[in-house]
Amino acid sequence: MNKLILGRYFPGNSVLHQLDPRAKLMAALYFIGLLFYVENGQGYLYLFIFTLMMMRLSRVALMTYIRGVKPLIWLILFATCLRVLFTGGGTVYFNMGPFIISSFGLLTGIYTFSRFVMIIFVSTIVTLTTKPIDLTDAISFLLHPLKYVKIPVEDFVLMLTIALRFIPNLLDETQKVMDAQRARGTVFGEGNLLQQMKKLVPIILPLFASSLNRAEAMADVMEVKGYQSGKKRSSFRQLSWSRRDSLCLMGMVVLTLGLHVLNEVNVLLLIASIY
Amino acid sequence: MQVNFRSVKADYQLGPIRARNIIDDVTFSLESGSFTAVIGRTGAGKSSLLKLMNGLLLPAKGEVSIGELELSQQANKKVINQIRKRVGMVFQFPEHQLFAETVGKDIAFGPRNFGLNEQETKKAVQESIRLVGLDPDILERSPFSLSGGQQRRVAIAGILATNPDVLILDEPGAGLDPEGKQKILTMIKTLHVQKRLTTVLVTHDMNDVATYADDVLLIDQGKLVCHQPVRTFFQDNHLTSAWHIDLPEPLRLQRKIERAKNMTFKQTCLTLDELSQMLIREGLV
C-alpha cells in the first residue's frame, strides 16, 4: 500500500516545487495533449527526453518514478497488447482470426506504451512536486469558467479537497485492517485469482464501514459549523503568479514548435524517399 | 510460551522514506505465563513492539523468538504463519476489523484460516463467545448491529477462537466506558489465569498496570527503559518521576499521606485493599 507513488507529495525545494500549481497543472495537461499530436518515433524520443529533463529538475530519484509506473504496468501492457493485436499494416508476421501481428502494429504498440509511461511520469512529476491542497486550488481555478454555466464548481472542489485529504487516512486504515486480518491468519498474495479476490472482502468491507461512518461524522460537523453550499468564500491561501510561471508556459509553446518541426521533417523525408 | 527479544531493531519503510529505529536494540525475555504491561508515551513504539511479536513487522536486526519458533529478517512465510497461530493479537479498536454478515462467521474467520475443520471451528466459536461473556444468540446477528462494547468483545472472541498461547492486546479498553473497560480487562485477566496464557497488554492507565499486570516494560523512543515487576517499578520514586509516570490511585493517596504526616511506610500499596489494611494496621484510621 505504501508503494503507491502516483498521488504522493514529496516535499522539496526544486524549481518545479516553486512553480505556481496553476502553471504546472496547465503545462502538464497541455503536455499530455501534445502526446497525441506526435506522429513519429523521433517525436516520441524528443518528448521523452523532455520528460526525463523534467524528472531531473524535480530532484526526485529516478527510481521513485519507475516504482510509480510498476503498479500500473499490467494495465499498460494490456492496452499495448490490444493495440498490437488489432492493428494491421506493413509486414504481417502472424495472422489468426481477428488477431494480427504486423510491423505497423508493433510500432503502434511501442508508441502506445511510451505514451502511457510518459503520461504517468508527467502526472507523477506534478503530484510529487505539488501539495494536494495547492493542486485543488489550481483545479478550482481552471474550472472557474464552468461557474458561468451554473455548474457548482465550489462544491466539486470541496469534494475533491476532502477526498484528497482523506487518502492518507484511508491508506493508513487499509494497512491496519490488513495487519489485523493477517494476524487472524490471512496470507495475502497466495492462491489463485479467485481465492485472492476473496481475501479482499475482509479488507474492503471494514474500510467501507469506517469510511461511511467518517463521512457521516464529517457531514454532521460541517452542518454544525454552518457550512452552506453556494455561499461566496474568500480563500486563505493565495496563489501568486510570477515570471517563472509565464516562462513555463512559454516553454510549452517552444516545445510544441519543436515537435511540429519534427513532425514536418519526417513528412519531408517521406516525400523525398518516395521520389 | 516464552517470548524473547535479542538486540531487536526495527523500522518502517514508508514509500521512499525510511523511518529509522522505531525499535532500537531491545532485549528482554517474558516468562511463560507472565502478564506484562507495556507502557510508554504516545509514539514510543509500543504498538510496533507488539507487531514484532507476531511477524507483522520483521526485525531489521536481531531475533524475536516465541517458544521454539524464531523470527528474524529472513523468516519464511511458514514460520510466520505458525507464529501467528500461536500468538493472538488484539489490535487497538479491534471492532474495525469486523466484516462478516454474522458474528458467528466473523469469529470463525481466524480458526478457518489456521486450518481448523468445520467441527473444530464450530466448537471454537461457541467456546470463545462464552469466554468473552456474550450470549450465544448473538452469533446469528450482524456484527454491525451491535454496540461498541459488544463489537469489541466479538473481535476479541475472534482472536480467542484461534486458541493462542500468547495473547497480545493493544489498549483493549480504549474508547469504552469505564465500566465496560474494567469488564474487558477483568475478562482478560481471568482468561490469562484459566488458559495459562502469556499476556502482553499495552495501556496508558497505571491503575490497570497495578491491578492486572505482574511486570512492567517501559519503552521510550524505541528503547527499553526498564523491565521490572510492577511493585518494584512503582516503588522506585526516581524512576517514576523521571519518566513522568502517573502513580496508581492507591499509591498516590499513600504518598500524599506520607507527605502530610512526614513519614514513609515500608509497604508500597498498589490496590485499595492493601492501602486500607495498611492504614488500619498502622493505626491511622
Ligand SMILES: Nc1ncnc2c1ncn2[C@@H]1O[C@H](COP(=O)(O)OP(=O)(O)OP(=O)(O)O)[C@@H](O)[C@H]1O
Ligand atoms: N505504519 C507505519 N509507517 C511508518 N511509521 C510508523 C508506522 N506505524 C508507526 N510508525 C511510527 O513509529 C513510531 C512508533 O509508533 P507506535 O505506533 O509503535 O507507537 P505507540 O507507542 O503505539 O503510540 P500510541 O501510544 O500512540 O499508540 C511513531 O513515531 C510512528 O510515527
Ligand SMILES: [Mg+2]
Ligand atoms: Mg499504539
